[in-house]
Amino acid sequence: MSDETKTETVATAAVTVASGSQLTNAQKARIERNQAKAQKLREAKLVSHPYKNITNKGNSGEEQIGQANAIIKVQGTKYIDSGGGFLLEQPVLPITGKTANGDAAEATAAILDDAIAIPVVYEECLDCGDQYADSYLFNNFGHSVCDKCRDTEERHSLITRTEAKAEYLLKDCDFDKREPKLRYISRKNPHNVRWGEMKLYLHLQVLKRAMEVWGSEEELTRQHELREDKREVGKARKYNKQMKELRMEVRSSLFTKKTSVVHQHEFGEDTYNEEEDNYTHSCLSCPYTETYEKM
Known part of the structure; x- marks a missing residue:
């Protein structure tokens, strides 16, 4: 009992x-x-549900919460014992009270929030005008175009550093030192993975940098033509040099045959050496001397 x-x-x-x-x-x-x-x-021994006393007062929007049997405070947060084996976080609702002067006022309970509010900055697309929070072109190249308007085939295509230098006659300093520096992404070389990584630039930004360097497309075209002319002149000069050398080798009057003949010694009379019991003879055309013994 x-x-x-x-x-x-x-x-x-x-x-x-x-x-x-x-x-x-x-x-x-x-x-x-x-x-x-x-x-x-x-x-x-009576167990009541923590939310059984919650009542709504019509359209006024005011709410009241009844006290549960047990309220537990853990690290500054209040929890209500549900009686079913788990804890519920105590809701914080506005309460009414009176000020020191006796005037009726509403006292709002303080709610502590440890979360950091990160403001979201929206960019405006240059093509469609819509706002976006994240974009591939903006994150990698700083070009304000949303992913919906991205054209990977033509307007927003990528170009390697080598191709950009050959097509727009740019130098390394135009990429790395001229402000603002051109942004790029690195990718493995598809021709050989052992080679260095490729630097891919946005074609629009490379073209804009070329216009800053040369001033106009006409000047860029003129520079291409000048370099092509210099290349042709260099090829012609090299060809004429090779032809001249070939003629010099073929002409008989100026041709000198380069041959190497092995020298043949012609020895004179033998001289006998009694002390060492050997013979010596010398070449008639060179200072070579040979000593030998007769058997």
């Missing part, structure tokens, strides 16, 4: 006895204590 049942039974028995006989003051006090104890035990 539980404590609540025992206490309630004692209180009931005491009331029954009191109906047949006169009770003393001590007995009456004991009965009252037992009844209060039984009431507290009964209230402690």
